[in-house]
Amino acid sequence: MGGIVTDSTIGQATVPGADRGLRAPTTGRVRAHLRFVGQALTVNFQIGLEYRASFISQVLGMLANDTMWILFWVLYFQRFPVLQGWGINDVLTQWAITAAAFGLAVGLCGNSNQIARIIAGGELDYYLALPKNVLLHLLVSSMNLAALGDILFGWGLFIAFLHPTPERIVLFGALAVCSAAVMLGFLIAVGSLAFWLGNAEGLTMQLFNGIITFSTYPSPLFHGLVKGILFTAVPAWFISHQPTLLLRAFDPAGLLLEAAMAVVVLTVGIAIFYRGLRRYESGNLLVLRA
Amino acid sequence: MSSHALRAGRGWAGRVGKYTAVLRMSVANNIAYAGETALRGLFLVLLIYVFVQLWHTTYAVLGVPTLGGFGVAQMVWYFAFAEAIIMSSPRSWGKIDREVKSGDLAYRLNKPYNYLGYLAAEDTGERLVRFVLNLVTGSVICLLLVGPIPLSPLALLTTLPLLAGAWALDFLGSCLVGLLAFWVEDTFAFTFIYNRLVLLLGGTLLPLNLFPEPLRGVVEWLPFSAMVYGPARNLVIFDPAFFWDMCLRQAITLAVLGFVAGLVFRAGTRRVNINGG
Numbered sequence: 001m002g003g004i005v006t007d008s009t010i011g012q013a014t015v016p017g018a019d020r021g022l023r024a025p026t027t028g029r030v031r032a033h034l035r036f037v038g039q040a041l042t043v044n045f046q047i048g049l050e051y052r053a054s055f056i057s058q059v060l061g062m063l064a065n066d067t068m069w070i071l072f073w074v075l076y077f078q079r080f081p082v083l084q085g086w087g088i089n090d091v092l093t094q095w096a097i098t099a100a101a102f103g104l105a106v107g108l109c110g111n112s113n114q115i116a117r118i119i120a121g122g123e124l125d126y127y128l129a130l131p132k133n134v135l136l137h138l139l140v141s142s143m144n145l146a147a148l149g150d151i152l153f154g155w156g157l158f159i160a161f162l163h164p165t166p167e168r169i170v171l172f173g174a175l176a177v178c179s180a181a182v183m184l185g186f187l188i189a190v191g192s193l194a195f196w197l198g199n200a201e202g203l204t205m206q207l208f209n210g211i212i213t214f215s216t217y218p219s220p221l222f223h224g225l226v227k228g229i230l231f232t233a234v235p236a237w238f239i240s241h242q243p244t245l246l247l248r249a250f251d252p253a254g255l256l257l258e259a260a261m262a263v264v265v266l267t268v269g270i271a272i273f274y275r276g277l278r279r280y281e282s283g284n285l286l287v288l289r290a
Numbered sequence: 291m292s293s294h295a296l297r298a299g300r301g302w303a304g305r306v307g308k309y310t311a312v313l314r315m316s317v318a319n320n321i322a323y324a325g326e327t328a329l330r331g332l333f334l335v336l337l338i339y340v341f342v343q344l345w346h347t348t349y350a351v352l353g354v355p356t357l358g359g360f361g362v363a364q365m366v367w368y369f370a371f372a373e374a375i376i377m378s379s380p381r382s383w384g385k386i387d388r389e390v391k392s393g394d395l396a397y398r399l400n401k402p403y404n405y406l407g408y409l410a411a412e413d414t415g416e417r418l419v420r421f422v423l424n425l426v427t428g429s430v431i432c433l434l435l436v437g438p439i440p441l442s443p444l445a446l447l448t449t450l451p452l453l454a455g456a457w458a459l460d461f462l463g464s465c466l467v468g469l470l471a472f473w474v475e476d477t478f479a480f481t482f483i484y485n486r487l488v489l490l491l492g493g494t495l496l497p498l499n500l501f502p503e504p505l506r507g508v509v510e511w512l513p514f515s516a517m518v519y520g521p522a523r524n525l526v527i528f529d530p531a532f533f534w535d536m537c538l539r540q541a542i543t544l545a546v547l548g549f550v551a552g553l554v555f556r557a558g559t560r561r562v563n564i565n566g567g
Contacts, residue, residue, distance in 0.1 A: 054476035061479035068486035072495045078502050080348050146478070202329045209333045213340060221343035 036132060037140050041108060044143035055145050062149030066099055069216070070157070084220035091218060092161055093247050097172070098215045098240045100154030101179030105187065107147030109139035112184055115191025115273075116204040125282050135188070135273050162247070171250065174259075175243035181262035182238045185269035186211055192269075195276025207234070215240040235265055308403050309411040316415025327420050331427035334373055338431045341369045358499040363436040364526045365497075370428035372494040372522040375453070378421035379460055382413050383484075386468030387477050390558075399559060406465060406555055413461050445528035452521040452533070455540035459517050460488065462547040469551070472558035493519030513543045 048055045070092065077088040106112055118124055118138065127134045127141075158164060158172050190207045194200040214222070214236035222230060230237040238261040246254050320327065345365045348357075355361060360368060386409070389395040398405050467480045474480075489495060492514040501509055509515060520536040 051475065053474070054478070057474070057476040057479040061482035064479065064483045065486050068483075068490050072490055075496060075501060075505075079500060080352065082351065083344075084347060084351065202326055206329065206332045210336055213333075213336055217340050217344070221340060221347060223343075226339075 033133060033136060037136065040137075040140040041143065044110070044140070048143060048145045058146040059149040059152065062146045063153050066095065066150065066153040066157075070095060083218055086218045086220055089162065090244055090248065092157055093244045094218070094240045095216060096154045096157040096162060097175060097179055097243045097247075098154070098212070099150040099157070100172075100176035101183050101239060102212070103147045103149075103151030103154060104176065104180035105183040107144050107151060109184060110142035110144040110147075111138055111140075112187045113191070113204070113208055114142070115188060116194040116200045119191070119194035119276075119280065120199050120201065122282065124277075124280060128280075128282075134277065135270060139184075139188075168247065171247065171255075174255075175246060178258050178262040179239045179243055181266045182235050183211070185262075185265035185267070186235060188266075188269035189272045192273045192276045195279050210234060211236050211239065219244075235261065238262070238265070309407055312403075312408055312411035313415045316412045317419055320416050320419035324419065324423065327423050328427070330377070331424060334370075334377060334424055334427050335431050337373055338366065338370050338428060338435065342366050342435045345369075358497055359527050360497065361439075363432075363439050366436045367432050367439050368497060368522050368526045369494070370432050371425070371525055372492075372518045374421055374424035374428050375456060375460075375518050375521065376489060376492075376494055377424050378417050379464070380413050380416040380420070381481070382409055382461060382464040383468035383477060383481050385409065385412075386465065387471040387481075390468075390471040395559075406551065409465065410458075410461055413464075414457065417457055439526060441525065442528055445525055448528065448533045449521050449525045452516075452524050452536055452540065455537070455544065456517045456521050458544055459513060459540065459547060462544070462551050463488070463513070463517070465551050466547070466554060469554045469558050472561050488514050488517055491515070492517045493522070497523060499523075513547065516540045516543055 073091045073095075074088060077083075077091070081087065111118065115138070124134070124138070127137045130137065154176065155172075158169075162168070162172075164172075187208065190204045191200075193204060197203070211234050214230055214234060219227075219230075219237070219241040227237075230241070238258060242254065242258050242261075245251075246258065345362050349355075349362050357365070386395075389398065395405075398408070401408075463484060464481075467477055467484050470477050470480055491509050491512055493509075498506060498509055498515055498519045516536060516539045520540065524533055524536065
């Protein structure tokens with residue numbers, strides 16, 4: 001379930017000089033894009049609310065899903081109290097951050113894990129024909145309502161169990177945004193494999209499951225080559241493990257590293273998408289969007 | 291043999307033959323897309339790897355050779371078998387949900403077969419193909435990571451009927467969730483909750499005999515224990531008393547769930563409005 005943005009009424013940038021065909025100032029364009037994103041999210045949310053029972057059902061379903069996983073770890077740590085320095089609080093922190101990040105990256109950018117399907121199905125034509133940033137439009141033209149339950153769960157878990165002082169709340173928010181950026185960059189990169197591989201839906205789904213799995217199991221379980229992969233090709237370390245360490249014991253250098261990796265991964269993902277877009281050919285698919 | 295008996299035999303054979311044909315078609319369909327199922331096996335490889343790390347670490351920290359009767363290798367094989375059962379589930383709830391919402395159900399209801407019987411045959415065919423592929427993948431990974439475990443012929447033989455019972459129970463559970471589509475706008479929340487209950491309370495992530503008391507006493511009586519824990523534990527730690535106990539639990543649960551599913555289906559189909567055109 002998701003939203004469809006009707007571009008006839010929203011997102012039309014009105015920046016100084018546009019009517020004279022001059023290139024708009026950067027700040028004006030950034031403001032226009034932010035306005036577009038805000039309006040797209042609002043419309044998607046309103047569309048979701050039209051089917052209220054379904055919306056509530058999806059959010060509750062996701063809350064129940066996340067709660068079951070926490071129950072498993074509570075049971076595990078009741079039997080086996082310490083896992084190489086990690087306790088139940090660390091796992092709760094990991095889950096809170098991952099859920100909040102997932103909700104931002106996949107919930108608000110509902111098409112972030114659908115990129116491969118959209119490319120392979122020739123549905124990119126719609127976005128290419130419109131005067132909006134293609135990737136941005138693609139990402140926010142749909143909202144994953146169930147993932148909004150993850151945002152509620154992540155923040156709820158943090159506030160209820162993880163000592164939410166004002167400083168920690170700000171830190172948690174910042175880390176959730178950084179983690180979301182890493183997740184989003186990764187999803188854009190793997191989804192863009194479809195430009196080269198064609199039908200990459202199955203592969204991207206496995207990579208998506210992989211990064212979620214690596215993000216939600218304690219870091220002491222991973223060593224050697226696998227740990228190296230978590231720092232690089234599948235950057236799950238920067239989605240949950242690094243933020244967990246920072247919430248355990250704040251370190252400014254660690255925060256800087258996390259922010260830097262968020263920028264790097266997102267930039268690489270965007271670069272891969274636009275590189276792949278040069279190879280894209282229209283499939284002349286007729287799509288009715290109403 | 292009298293002609294009446296022959297006619298009765300043909301009638302019986304014909305009725306069963308319908309569903310056998312659906313089962314064969316479902317197997318053939320899923321073999322055609324075996325590549326996609328095999329790709330999903332990559333996720334199973336990852337899960338087994340993560341749980342090997344988890345249990346190796348746990349046993350090492352505790353400094354014990356066994357936990358709840360499971361050695362490390364047995365624990366990993368248990369998990370692989372349990373996950374093969376979970377990941378082979380075709381999610382019949384989704385089919386029922388879609389057919390109720392789209393109205394395709396109306397076409398099914400006037401066909402000369404029982405709708406739930408048809409779904410059961412289709413479900414079994416898909417489940418069979420997926421399970422075999424998942425089992426092969428899981429077995430290869432377990433052999434590479436933890437080596438073989440001793441499996442008695444009796445354990446293998448007795449696990450088969452428990453597996454069939456587990457599949458039937460999961461099918462009925464999925465059906466009940468899907469049949470809620472007759473009353474609710476969206477069954478998403480119920481399916482998510484059901485799947486997670488089977489995962490956690492079915493003993494996939496943690497064998498039920500490792501649950502702390504008094505929770506252990508409660509979950510062992512829930513139907514989910516017969517869907518995953520029963521066949522998986524019977525395979526890796528065979529115990530005749532456990533086998534017969536699980537057979538009894540499955541039989542009782544099947545009878546109750548089957549009766550309830552039939553009632554719910556009848557109540558739901560009374561709500562079907564068919565618009566001509």
